Amino acid sequence: MDKSIRKIVIVLIFIILLPALFFAVYEINSLTSNERIIEKIYNNQVDVILFSVNQFSEDIVNSWRSKVRAVRDSKNQTSIQEDLRKFIHQNSSVKFLFFGDSTGINTIFKDEQNPSTDLDKIISDEFISNKIKIERLYNYSKEGYNKIEPIPIDLMDRSVVISIIETGNRKEIFGIGIDPHLFVKQILAPKIQSVGQNEFIISVFSKNDKENIYSTESINVSNIQNEKDLWLLPQYSLGIVLKGGTIQSLVKDRAETNLVLLLLLIIILFVGGWIIFRNIKKEIALAKIKSDFVSNVSHELRTPLALISMFAETLEMGRVRTEEKKNEYYTIISHETARLSRIVNRILNFSQMEAGKRKYSFSKVQLNTIIEEVFNNYKFHLQNKGFKFTSNPDENIPLIYADKEAVSEAVINIIDNAVKYSSEIKEVELSTGTMGELVYVKIRDHGIGISLQDQKKIFDKFYRVSSGSVYTTKGTGLGLSLVKHIMDAHNGEITLHSTPGSGSSFILKFKTSV
Numbered sequence: 001m002d003k004s005i006r007k008i009v010i011v012l013i014f015i016i017l018l019p020a021l022f023f024a025v026y027e028i029n030s031l032t033s034n035e036r037i038i039e040k041i042y043n044n045q046v047d048v049i050l051f052s053v054n055q056f057s058e059d060i061v062n063s064w065r066s067k068v069r070a071v072r073d074s075k076n077q078t079s080i081q082e083d084l085r086k087f088i089h090q091n092s093s094v095k096f097l098f099f100g101d102s103t104g105i106n107t108i109f110k111d112e113q114n115p116s117t118d119l120d121k122i123i124s125d126e127f128i129s130n131k132i133k134i135e136r137l138y139n140y141s142k143e144g145y146n147k148i149e150p151i152p153i154d155l156m157d158r159s160v161v162i163s164i165i166e167t168g169n170r171k172e173i174f175g176i177g178i179d180p181h182l183f184v185k186q187i188l189a190p191k192i193q194s195v196g197q198n199e200f201i202i203s204v205f206s207k208n209d210k211e212n213i214y215s216t217e218s219i220n221v222s223n224i225q226n227e228k229d230l231w232l233l234p235q236y237s238l239g240i241v242l243k244g245g246t247i248q249s250l251v252k253d254r255a256e257t258n259l260v261l262l263l264l265l266i267i268i269l270f271v272g273g274w275i276i277f278r279n280i281k282k283e284i285a286l287a288k289i290k291s292d293f294v295s296n297v298s299h300e301l302r303t304p305l306a307l308i309s310m311f312a313e314t315l316e317m318g319r320v321r322t323e324e325k326k327n328e329y330y331t332i333i334s335h336e337t338a339r340l341s342r343i344v345n346r347i348l349n350f351s352q353m354e355a356g357k358r359k360y361s362f363s364k365v366q367l368n369t370i371i372e373e374v375f376n377n378y379k380f381h382l383q384n385k386g387f388k389f390t391s392n393p394d395e396n397i398p399l400i401y402a403d404k405e406a407v408s409e410a411v412i413n414i415i416d417n418a419v420k421y422s423s424e425i426k427e428v429e430l431s432t433g434t435m436g437e438l439v440y441v442k443i444r445d446h447g448i449g450i451s452l453q454d455q456k457k458i459f460d461k462f463y464r465v466s467s468g469s470v471y472t473t474k475g476t477g478l479g480l481s482l483v484k485h486i487m488d489a490h491n492g493e494i495t496l497h498s499t500p501g502s503g504s505s506f507i508l509k510f511k512t513s514v
Contacts, residue, residue: 036062043226046228049202050228056191057183063146064176065163067213068097084109093182095158098123102134106172123160126153134173137164137481141171150234157181159233178234182212185445192216201241208235213444217243249480270362301343304336335381342412349409349482359488360403364513367400367407367439368393371430374411382428385419392431397439401513402490411441411485413479414506425503438509440491446503455496459484483508 064087070081088094088109096119098108104124130151140147141164148163158177165174184204196202196216203215203224210221213236224239239320311329320326349358375391382389411430418428425446432441450458459480483506487494490510496505 001439005277022415028079030185036207044228046212047198047228049200049240050226052237053192053202053238056106056229057188057230058148060187061161061163061176064091064094065146065165065174067146067172069167070166072099072165081109091188094176095179098177098414100124100173100175101401102127102131102138102173106126119177123151126160127173136161137162140164143164148232150232152234153177159235161172177282179404180236181213183233189214189301190482196240199243199245202232203235203239203241205239207237208233231373231501237263246309253321283432301340304340304343307336308340328334341352342416347478358485358489360406362401362403364399364405365402365407367397367402367432367510368395369409371411371441374415375430377411378415382419385426387419387422387426387428390427390429392429394431394433397432397434399513400510401487402510404454406486406489406509407510410483410508411443413483414443416509418443418447418504421445422447436510437512438494439512440507440509442507444505449500449502450496450498450504451500455498458496459494 043278045292049257053439066086068084071080071087074080074083077103084097088097096108096110098105098120100123105120108120108123111121133151135150137147137149146163146165147160150159150161153160157179159180160175160177162173162175164171188204192202192214193216201215201217201219203219203221205211206213207229212221219241221239221443224241226241227237227239228237230236270469315326315329320329325439371391371393375389379389415428422428422445429444430441431444432439434440456507482513484494487508492511493509495507495509496504497507
């Protein structure tokens with residue numbers, strides 16, 4: 001690798017590629033951290049929603065407790081019993097009320113439509129087994145905090161909560177038997193709907209058999225990943241699911257999307273670095289080619305100028321004794337002047353081409369006429385160089401719409417290349433003909449040929465093949481570039497058939513004037 005190219009690669013690695021890799025590593029770590037934060041925020045939000053539902057259920061039971069306490073404060077015992085039964089009747093999710101102490105039940109008010117003869121004994125037995133919890137409730141009450149606690153009772157369709165209620169000057173245990181299904185569907189359902197809104201699906205289900213009691217939308221209980229126990233209904237759970245998938249799946253999808261975008265960004269940076277490298281490499285190669293071009297042009301100009309100067313000086317000093325020799329020198333001066341003129345014109349034409357200022361004068365012309373003029377002008381020159389120069393025109397070709405001078409220049413440039421790169425077999429053939437609706441001129445030589453790799457580049461400006469006699473043959477590298485530009489301006493085609501060691505055939509194809 002060229003030293004300057006190696007430096008560019010190192011600079012690009014430090015400027016683009018290494019920062020891109022560091023940025024990628026940083027972003028990947030940031031993504032992992034961010035996703036953990038997002039998941040934590042989500043879980044906190046879920047906890048708030050679940051807390052809100054639990055708090056609401058406790059508020060409802062507290063409101064019942066306050067109403068019952070107000071009834072119990074009444075001095076009319078008959079009215080108290082009627083009001084309590086009325087309270088049970090008005091709140092369908094309440095199935096019974098009871099009052100007692102740590103030893104058992106003193107009074108119980110049942111739902112008359114669903115009585116249970118063993119209810120008194122069952123609750124009294126649970127009082128004994130939950131003695132510690134009851135004592136704790138009394139302690140809370142002394143501190144002014146009336147806490148509500150659930151107690152486990154072997155009633156499959158009922159849940160029981162107890163609290164301390166103060167009536168008159170004494171404190172007693174107050175309990176409520178709740179139908180959990182009705183409580184959830186009638187009391188909690190509106191609250192669950194409001195907190196769930198359109199973002200979450202919230203479900204209440206049994207912890208034992210996973211039976212779904214209520215859900216804001218249809219859901220498979222096994223898909224619930226975030227759940228909390230209902231405070232007052234411990235045998236039931238409150239589950240919540242994000243609509244459209246779990247937070248884990250959303251976090252995963254978001255992380256994958258971000259990683260894909262990050263990967264695309266890295267690829268773009270790498271591609272951008274590669275494009276910059278290619279362009280810089282191309283510019284360096286072009287600068288080198290231009291340097292070679294200046295050197296080659298200097299040599300190309302120096303040779304005819306030296307010959308013209310030498311032979312003109314010889315003639316001027318009268319050193320030539322015979323007229324024959326004078327004519328020979330005059331001929332050399334004339335040919336070298338023409339050669340010098342072609343070099344200068346080629347450079348000027350290329351300059352106009354690069355600036356987009358070259359203009360063409362199109363008209364209907366006969367291709368054979370152009371080829372004949374080129375042949376007659378170059379026949380003597382090529383024969384003096386030992387070439388066999390032949391022309392085989394097709395007399396029946398139609399007219400073409402072209403710039404006569406430009407077409408002539410294109411053919412001459414190809415002939416010049418044929419002369420430069422011919423070795424032992426010195427032959428150049430011109431021929432014309434038709435290919436469908438196209439008219440062509442073919443320039444064939446038997447020179448060193450062009451490899452497939454070089455055939456892709458020979459029409460690039462300043463490009464010269466890197467093998468064969470190129471090292472000993474000087475040139476500007478503009479000839480075939482000009483030919484390509486001329487053919488593009490004529491909406492024509494140029495094709496090349498060449499085999500190394502067997503010569504080349506350039507075919508210039510033009511559209512007819514019809």
